[in-house]
Amino acid sequence: MLRKLKDLVQTTVVDESQEKENTRVINLDERERKQTYHEAGFRDSTRNFGDKTALHICLQAIYAKFQNEEKENELKQDKYNEPYYLEKAEKETEIKTKSVVIDNFNEKIEKRKTAIENLKNEIADLPNNPEKYGIDAKKGASVKFWIGIILLIPITLYLITFYVSTAYSAFFKKFEIGDGLIQSILDANAFSKAWQDGPLEGMFVTFIPFVFMGLGFLIHMFSEVKNTTNIVKVVSLFIVTFVFDAILAYQIENNLYDLTKSIDSPEFTLAIAFQKVAFWGIIFAGFIVYIIWGLVFDFVMREHKEKDKIKMAVNERTGKIKIEKENLDTLENKLHELKENMETIKGRIQELNRLINGIIIPVKEYHLYASEYMQGWITSINQNLHGSLNKKQELIFECNEAYNVHIDEVGSNNDFQHRIFLSQS
Incomplete structure (x- = not known):
């Protein structure tokens, strides 16, 4: 560690000494x-007798000479370009x-695209292989659901009828002699006749099918959770439904019995009804x-639940x-945005390369050398030319x-210190 510190100090001293030597050489030059x-x-003034036209040509020549000297002075060019080198680095x-x-962004983008494709593939495969994705649902639930719906609709219409x-x-029909069992049960005009008899009769006939369907819905709901209480409720609902149907059958059979009974016929009782085939x-x-409607309804609801599992997974x-x-x-x-910013930076690097590869002419510095040249020119006029003082x-x-x-032409009177001739490459 101590040796490294000594090397670092020695290197720093060498760099500072080199910089001082470079400065001394530059000042001497x-x-x-x-x-x-x-x-x-x-010398040029003596040769040309101080002529102003010759001066203009000579000044252009020394400016060209100055440019060439600055171009070949790599030490100064490197010093001028130091800010550009730093910025380029x-x-x-x-x-x-x-x-x-x-x-990193490209990698993340590819991961996002892959994730999207995988999700799309999962959505397409979910209905056929739900268990593959940890979903407890049956295959083909949608097909079974629609088959159940197709069966449930006509059965529902039958029950309503x-x-x-x-x-x-x-409860409301007036039977006539000659009415058979079919005519007693199925009356094509039952709905309209009930409403003609009154709104109470109409609403009773209209809504009574939904009572049975409501009972079926309750049976389905109770059967979803298997426990003793729900089993008792389901059995009770079936009994209620059966009793309700028995009441309807008993009442219809009673009305038919009243049409055909004689004076000696006994009163219609439940025992007599049980003996009638029409009653059953x-x-x-x-x-x-x-019961068939209830089973199909329960099946449809269960399949819908399975379908919902898949649908929820698809929606997720x-x-x-x-x-x-x-x-x-x-x-x-x-x-x-990053790529645009990078292109801007690359453009700046190209510009910096042109600046570094170009030539920097210190026009303010040239003013000093041009003035020295001019002093030598005027000295020659004063010392070597013959003539009156006014003419001189x-x-x-x-x-x-x-x-x-x-001086105006080369820009030495302007505010800027340097003039840059950019490289074309």
Whole structure:
């Protein structure tokens, strides 16, 4: 550990010493360059007799020379580009970080898509293999349910017809001699006749079938939970239904008996009714069919319950698909934003590469060297040209104007320090 610290201190000292040496060399080079430009100005002015036109051409030449010197001075170019190198490194690090994030988003998106596909497959397979997904439901529950519905509808219509007719015949119909058993039970106009007799008769006949259906519904509800109390209730309801049918049969048979009895005939009693085939025919035409209706109704309700289990499972998966799609949309939007941001960063890196590969000309610095050149030019005019002082001053004034025009052209009078010539690649 101590050795590592010594190496770190030694490395730091070496770096600082190198930086000081580089600064010393740069400062020495700047002094030499200024002297060189001053001498060049003096020499060019002497050769051209201080001519302002020649000055303009010479200034362009020294600017080109300055550009070439700056281009080949890698140390200074690297120093100028240091902020660009740092920014490029930051952007490249950001690109790597965002690439990892994008990979994670792509992985999450694929997982969401796979989850959605799996849920869709489960929804398609659930009705056929509910136990595969831990659902306690029978296969083909929907088919059995619809078969039960198809059977239940005509049986229900039969019971409504039967109980409307028997209720009307038992309590309100006026029998006539010659009416047989079928005519006594099944009256095609029982419903309309009951309402013609009065609203009470009409409502009684209309709603009595629903009493039996209500009893059937109660039987189904009690039979769902198997316990002694419910068994007693179910048996009691069957007895009540049977007794009700027996009452209807007894009343109809009594009405028929009254039409045919003589003076010597005994009063109609339950014992006599039990001996009548028609009595039992009415009971079984209603009660047996009612039992069949109850069994079919119970079967339909049980199948509906099975169907509901599958439906609930399907709805649950449908809800999950909706959530997964919402999450997928959110992920894809974020991924799109990340990719757009990455493209922006890549564009900035390309721009930084062009800046780094380009040439940076310190136009403010050039102003110093150009002024040294101009001083050498004016010194030559004052020392070497013959003529009056006014003529020399006039020539110096004209040369200063040419110099100012040149400085404006290269941008040394502007606020910016550097002028950048971008690389085309």
